[in-house]
Amino acid sequence: MTRYLLKRIFYMILTLFIVATITFFLMKLMPGSPYANEAKMTPTQLEIMNKQYGLNKPIWEQYLIYIGGMLHGDFGTSFQYSNQPVSSLISARLGVSVQLGLQALIFGVVVGVFVGAIAAMKQGTWADSTATVFAIIGKSVPNFVLAVILQYYIGLKLGWFPIAGWGSFSQTILPTLALSVGPLAETARFIRTSMVDTLSSDYIELGKAKGLSRTEVIRKHAMRNSMIPLVTLIGPYAVALMTGSMVIENIFNIPGIGEQFVKSILTNDYPTIMGVTMVYCVGLVVILLITDIIYGLIDPRIRLTEKEA
């Protein structure tokens, strides 16, 4: 297990390095400069500014300096906010995004599993069809459309929850709902398929032949086996929630990392773009590692393969 983990961590670092490199050079291809009023600046002013931010050096040298700094945990200084290090900028906002993403993920997956399981058990009835229709709608309506609908009807017309902002729990409800509908629909659809499959398997038949009741068979034998494929999906979900939250954070005016990311791209704030990208990337590889470990915990067949690896 330790060997497996070490191997995985090595690959994670390699992945991060490759992502950092590609992002760095892609970013340099972006049009424009970090300066808000470049047109009004004299060449001397530009030169001074470029020198101050290290932008006058050749690109490969800038790259080496950046990677060197990153290895020491230094992501540079933000261009937007004078003298604010990118690391403190991110850490101030990361918590907000993680909270929002986790809330949406947990709500979406739990409700999705529930809906999917019911649909599978009532296969072919109205409950099944309703669940399927909602799953398709939930999957196809983009979350920013849903966000606006929620803001208008639940926030404005009904006035149940605040429309935007961040601070109290009630302010998190609408963005959480908007973000969770995608994973909820996907989970429901997935669990339904997986459960229908499981329910027709021989060991469920054997469970019935043991004299277990329908609920006992589902609780003891069907649930866990139907959940296995879902674990693989949770990784990509988590990432989708992080990227999805970029738009949602903007719509609901939430001071999260996604909102910051959009701002930094619009202003060509190179160090912040790099920093946020790296945070996303670390999040992704860590989540993938965690899902693989969870996979092994609920499916004994995977555990063996790990030992052999």
Add this chain to the structure above:
Amino acid sequence: MPEKILDVKNLQIDFNTYAGEVKAIRDVSFHLNKGETLAIVGESGSGKSVTTRSIIGLLAKNANVVGGEINFHGENLLEASEKDMQNIRGNEISMIFQDPMTSLDPTMKIGQQIAEPLIKHKGASKKEAWAKALEMMKAVGIPDADKRINQYPHQFSGGMRQRIVIAIALICEPEILLADEPTTALDVTVQAEILDLMKDLQKRIKTSIIFITHDLGVVAGMADRVAVMYAGEILEYGTVDDIFFDPQHPYTWGLINSMPTLDSDTLESIPGTPPDLLDPPKGDPFAPRNKYAMKIDIERKPPFFKVSDTHYAATWLLAPGAPKVEPPLEIQRRWKKYALMKKDHELVSEN
């Protein structure tokens, strides 16, 4: 007279399909004596599995029991509530399925799976059930049982898994064990081991077995009595000797004749395919494939004619005044052998 433990009378089961009603089981009657093994033999689609599943109440959703009775301890199982059936399943009547590779829950420890029926039916504590599960694993011949009880199904071979399935089925010491082709998915050498194990455990637990198979070779070594099923009907039934050495129905002839023997150079088969049960034949269902068929076979369903106290066959060939036909050579050979056996037996009993 042996005690009847299960009595199936005039069972009729239809399946609702898009094409119409498939009349899968058409007036099937048989009984199971205490402690014996009854083999139900027939080709795929003859209704053997459906018959056994109806006993334990595990028919597919689109199955429809049209009529009949399944009497067990004075109760008609076809009318029993789901709750009563749950108490019977795995407890008084157990079932073993065909494919051991998929019969076990891949994410549950073997020990838990074996212990489950005991906890459910006998109210055993987890500890007691675990101890009994270990005992059962040893009884079905799993080496290193104390270690392997904590393992998962994928760590066992097919034969070992079938042993585990047998352990699950027998842990509550059921009165009846329904075995639906339990050795079909296994290697021939493993088959023999599993059959020996089942016979051995049957003696110990004193359970009665209904053994479903399409393999006549397995029947000969396993069964006390045999029922031959075809197109949802039983065509002939009797003791193993009755069926193997004195078969009367042309379908049974066909089955026996298509068993390879050591000195046969060609493999015999029965020409044609079973009838469409959406529109079942009026007369003897085997008539269209039967080269000995008479006109009456196609028009009227033959009743069971008595051959001996234990042996009955539904064919017009046994009707008084029916023409004598020459069965295949292999059958004639067996008839002769049977006559000799009977003579020996009489001599022995006279002395």
